[in-house]
Amino acid sequence: MNPKVHILNREVPQPETQRPSRAEVEAAVRTIIRWTGEDPDRNGLVETPARVTRSLEESFSGYGQDPAEILEKTFEEIEGYDEMIVLRDIRFESHCEHHIAPIIGRAWVAYIPDGRVVGISKLARVIDVYAKRLQIQERMTAQIANTINDVLKPRGLGVIIKATHHCMTTRGVHKPGTDLVTSRMLGCFRDSTLTRREFLGMAA
Ligand SMILES: [Zn+2]
Structure with missing residues (x-):
C-alpha cells in the first residue's frame, strides 16, 4: 500500500525512497522487448530501454510537483x-x-x-x-x-x-x-x- 496523504483533495505522491531505481525501470523495458520476441542486444534496440525510461519520466513528471x-x-x-x-x-x-x-x-x-x-x-x-x-x-x-x-x-x-x-x-x-x-x-x-x-x- 502506498501511503497517500489527502490535503485539499490532492494526493501527495509516495516518498522518493519507495520508488524503483532508473536501472530497474530500464530492466523492465528490456524484459518487455524480450517478451515481444526481439533481441534487446540488437543494435537498434540497445539504447531503447534508456530512451523509453526518459520518455516515461517526462510522461509522469506530474508526481513530483505540487499544484x-x-x-x-x-x-x-x-x-x-x-x-x-x-x-x-x-x-x-x-x-x-x-x-x-x-x-x-x-x-x-x-x-x-x-x-x-x-x-x-x-x-x-x-x-x-x-x-x-x-x-x-x-x-x-x-x-x-x-x-x-x-x-x-x-x-x-x-x-x-x-x-x-x-x-x-x-x-x-x-x-x-x-x-x-x-x-x-x-x-x-x-x-x-x-x-x-x-x-x-x-x-x-
Ligand atoms: Zn484506457
Whole structure:
C-alpha cells in the first residue's frame, strides 16, 4: 500500500525512497522487448530501454510537483474586476491508468474571481501537473477544478475537458474520431444557469 496523504483533495505522491531505481525501470523495458520476441542486444534496440525510461519520466513528471504551490502567487490589484476569466483550448497529453495509453485532449478553465486572480500560465501548468500522471479523465477534471477552487477561492469555477483516448481509438474497440467530454462546475457556475451556459458556449 502506498501511503497517500489527502490535503485539499490532492494526493501527495509516495516518498522518493519507495520508488524503483532508473536501472530497474530500464530492466523492465528490456524484459518487455524480450517478451515481444526481439533481441534487446540488437543494435537498434540497445539504447531503447534508456530512451523509453526518459520518455516515461517526462510522461509522469506530474508526481513530483505540487499544484497548489504553482497557484500560490495571486494578484489582488484588479480594480474590482468581477467578470468571467476563460483560458481556452489548453492542449494536454496524459495517459489512462487502465492501459497506459495516451489521452490527448484540450481543457477550458474559467472562473469568476473574488478579489484576486492568478497568472494565466499557472492555470495551464496545473493542468499539466495532473495530466502528467496516470489518469482517468473524470478524476483529472475534478482534481483540476477542486485544486484551483481550494487555492484561489473564486466566486465560481468551471473546467471542461475534451479528449481522445487511444485505448479506444487505436486499439480495443477501434473507434477513431470519438472524444470524451467531462466537466466540473463549482460555485456560481453550478448555481447559475446563465453563467454555466456562457462558459459552455465558449467551449462548444
Ligand atoms: Zn484506457
